[in-house]
Amino acid sequence: MTGDLPEFGHYPLxxxxxxxxxxxxxxxxxxxxxxxHRLLTIVAGTLSVLVLATxxxxxxxxxxxxxxxxxxxxxxYVAEKDRPTxxxxxxxxxxxxxxxxxxxxxxxxxAEANTTGDGGGLNTDTxxxxxxxxxxxxxxxxxxxxxxxxxxxHGTFKINSAFADGxxxxxxxxxAKLTQTVENLSGVHIDHYMQVNFVQFIAISNAIxxxxxxxxxxxxxxxxxxxxxxLPEGLSTIKGAQALAYVRQxxxxxxxxxxxxxxxxxFITAMIKKVKTVRDPTTFNALLQKVTSSxxxxxxxxxxxxxxxxxxxxxxxxxxxxxxxxxxxxxxASTKVGGQNVSYVQLDTAKLPAFFAPIANDQGDTASAxxxxxxxxxxxxxxxxxxxxxxxxxxxxxxxxxxxxxxxTALTKDGFVVAGSGNAARTxxxxxxxxxxxxxxxxxxxxxxPGATLVQDAALxxxxxxxxxxxxxxxxxxxxxxxxxxxxxxTPPVTAANNNCGV
Numbered sequence: 045m046t047g048d049l050p051e052f053g054h055y056p057l058x059x060x061x062x063x064x065x066x067x068x069x070x071x072x073x074x075x076x077x078x079x080x081h082r083l084l085t086i087v088a089g090t091l092s093v094l095v096l097a098t099x100x101x102x103x104x105x106x107x108x109x110x111x112x113x114x115x116x117x118x119x120x121y122v123a124e125k126d127r128p129t130x131x132x133x134x135x136x137x138x139x140x141x142x143x144x145x146x147x148x149x150x151x152x153x154x155a156e157a158n159t160t161g162d163g164g165g166l167n168t169d170t171x172x173x174x175x176x177x178x179x180x181x182x183x184x185x186x187x188x189x190x191x192x193x194x195x196x197x198h199g200t201f202k203i204n205s206a207f208a209d210g211x212x213x214x215x216x217x218x219x220a221k222l223t224q225t226v227e228n229l230s231g232v233h234i235d236h237y238m239q240v241n242f243v244q245f246i247a248i249s250n251a252i253x254x255x256x257x258x259x260x261x262x263x264x265x266x267x268x269x270x271x272x273x274x275l276p277e278g279l280s281t282i283k284g285a286q287a288l289a290y291v292r293q294x295x296x297x298x299x300x301x302x303x304x305x306x307x308x309x310x311f312i313t314a315m316i317k318k319v320k321t322v323r324d325p326t327t328f329n330a331l332l333q334k335v336t337s338s339x340x341x342x343x344x345x346x347x348x349x350x351x352x353x354x355x356x357x358x359x360x361x362x363x364x365x366x367x368x369x370x371x372x373x374x375x376x377a378s379t380k381v382g383g384q385n386v387s388y389v390q391l392d393t394a395k396l397p398a399f400f401a402p403i404a405n406d407q408g409d410t411a412s413a414x415x416x417x418x419x420x421x422x423x424x425x426x427x428x429x430x431x432x433x434x435x436x437x438x439x440x441x442x443x444x445x446x447x448x449x450x451x452x453t454a455l456t457k458d459g460f461v462v463a464g465s466g467n468a469a470r471t472x473x474x475x476x477x478x479x480x481x482x483x484x485x486x487x488x489x490x491x492x493x494p495g496a497t498l499v500q501d502a503a504l505x506x507x508x509x510x511x512x513x514x515x516x517x518x519x520x521x522x523x524x525x526x527x528x529x530x531x532x533x534x535t536p537p538v539t540a541a542n543n544n545c546g547v
Contacts, residue, residue, distance in 0.1 A: 110347030112336035117343055118219045118237045126472045126515075128233040128404060128497070134178030135406035136235050136353070139223055142170030143207075143241040168207045168222060169292065170308060173232065175403045180356065182365045183403060184312070186305035188372065192379075192388040193229050194495050196221065196516040201381070202388055203229075219342070228495035228515055230400045236349075237342040244338035245291075246284050251334040253327065254283030255314035257290060260545035270295045287311070297547055300375055301389055306546050309367040313543040316362065365540035371395040393520065394491035397498065431459035431492075434485040435507045439468035442512045451512060454519035458492050463507050473497055474517035479504040492520045 131137065171187040189204040198209045203225060210221025223234050240248070249255070258279050259266050266275045273289035275282070282290055291311050297303035322328060345353075371392035378387045436455055440448035448465040455462055474496045478486035483500075485508050490496055493510065495517045 109332055109336040110350075112333070112339075113345075113347075113350075114340045115343045115345070116216055116219055116237075116340055118223055119342060119344070121217075121220045122224055123472070128227055128231050130233040130235070131404065131406040132178055136176045137232055137403065138174040138176075138236045138238060139226060139234050140170075140172040140174055140184075141168050141207075141219070141222065141237070141239040142245065143168060143239055168204045171203065171222070171226070172308070173226065173230070173234075173403070175232075175406075176357070178406055180360060180364065182357075182360055184309065184365070184367050185403070186308060186367070186369045187226070188301035188305065188370070188375075188389040190301055190387070190389045191370070191372075191391050192377070193225060193391070194515075194517045195225050196228065197514075198516060200518060200520070202386075219340075224515075228517060229396070230404070231397070231495075231497070232400055232404045236345050238345075239340040240338045244334075246288055247334045248331070248338055249283040249287035251327070251330045252283075252315070252318055252322070254281045254287065255311065255318045256281050257310060257314050258545035259547070261547045266290070266293065266547070268293050268296045302369060302372065302375060303547050305369050309538065310543050310546055312367075313362075313365075313540045316365070316540055362541035363539050367538040367540075367543065368399075371399050391494065393494040394488070396494060397487060397490055429484045429488050431488060432461065434488050435461045435463045436489060437463050437507050437509045438465040439509060439511045440466070441468040441471035442514055443470045447512050451510065451519045455492070455510075458519070460489065460492075468511050471511060471513045472515055474513040474515055475499050475509075475511045477501045477504060477509040477511065479506075482506065482508055493517060494520065 169189060171189065173185040173187070175183040175185070177183070187203060189202065191203045192200060193203045193206075194200050195203075195206045195209055197213070198206075203222075206222045206225040207218035210217035210219070213221065219237050219239065223237055226232070227234055256279055257275075259275050259277055261277060263277050265277045266273050268289070271289040271293040272285060273293045275286065275290070280286075291308050292304070293307065294300055294304045297307075319331075322331070341350075372389055373392040374390040376387065377390035378385055380386070438448045438452045438455070448467070452462045452465050474493065475498070476486050476489055476493065476496045477499045479502060480500060482504070486498055489508055489510065490498060495515070496510070
């Protein structure tokens with residue numbers, strides 16, 4: 045066993061794996077190695093592949109398969125008091141990541157993935173948040189990889205660079221930095237982390253024998269030289285390089301990153317359906333080997349924890365697996381960074397608090413949190429007042445000279461009324477404090493300070509207080525002009541039961 049999980053060998057075998065658990069059926073004893081139950085396993089892929097996984101590992105594979113999994117430190121760098129509040133008991137949030145790295149790939153592997161050795165760096169190609177509610181409803185939220193967000197300690201840039209920024213700070217720091225970035229943006233407490241890269245994704249799709257997808261594109265099919273996809277209109281069974289191309293294509297899709305997220309969600313749906321049909325023990329064995337040897341997870345996901353998670357998810361109904369995409373204001377935004385034009389996806393920050401509230405608080409379909417006691421974190425209502433009616437006091441808890449002045453200038457450009465600025469005790473978390481009567485004003489301010497923690501304080505008056513922390517969260521200037529909004533999708537919720545054809 046590796047040093048990643050020294051305590052694993054001391055776990056007692058779970059009942060379903062114990063040899064004493066063999067039963068006799070019809071007078072004939074069961075074989076010594078039990079056939080695994082239905083496989084429904086979580087796999088994060090270059091496409092963020094999610095499959096809700098096996099209910100039990102066969103006896104004898106328990107330690108072997110657990111030893112295949114690579115574990116990294118993700119949590120512990122940020123104090124718990126500076127993280128979002130953990131959801132109520134029974135809810136879990138897992139960050140699923142597809143790595144863009146080409147490190148260690150052979151020329152043959154690069155050719156199969158239709159890429160080169162210098163194109164990926166350490167960026168993340170896919171980011172999804174898997175939420176399992178306390179009553180076993182599943183929500184999967186996709187993040188466009190070019191979303192412009194605050195990255196702690198590195199200013200505001202595309203979210204897929206957070207991993208590389210963490211690795212630049214210290215070797216192995218990528219998962220932690222990306223997780224912190226998502227937590228700050230969403231206000232959701234992340235419990236676990238899962239990651240897989242290009243070649244691992246190809247291996248998993250091959251092991252399962254491919255999945256069936258459907259292209260609906262006015263008879264044109266799907267063809268793109270950048271990703272290498274080459275599929276006709278209608279149904280196709282894909283695996284290996286074509287499966288990777290299907291989930292990676294962005295060029296040529298009408299909505300770019302948003303359509304790619306749709307592809308990823310349809311592939312997840314297809315994978316879940318395919319896994320539920322697998323009965324051959326040899327296929328199960330190959331898939332178990334590929335899945336476990338492909339995964340990088342946080343240290344808290346022990347073999348026992350993975351089995352507990354699998355047992356919980358094995359009977360989830362397809363109608364209970366819901367797909368969402370983080371609210372977007374403009375898919376074709378651009379700005380100058382270091383004198384260079386940078387294209388990015390602008391998130392609709394005004395909608396983020398209400399969008400993530402059900403996940404952060406695990407409160408079903410209710411988007412607004414109930415009133416909280418003074419000093420406790422809460423989510424105010426969606427913005428209902430203009431910036432010109434919001435009075436803001438800015439405090440510098442960052443310890444960097446001029447931070448409050450810079451934020452005040454940006455807020456003034458955004459139309460807010462700055463009622464003063466000053467210094468505060470150094471703090472790691474950027475907060476927006478407000479009285480209950482100023483909930484709408486706080487939400488309007490939060491729309492231009494994405495990732496700030498909202499704190500209700502009954503002692504405050506009509507002025508909302510913005511306290512800047514060392515987490516790098518900054519004010520986003522919108523005065524340059526109103527972005528062209530992305531058309532609102534009014535179709536019914538997308539679930540694993542109704543997610544079929546698409547571009």
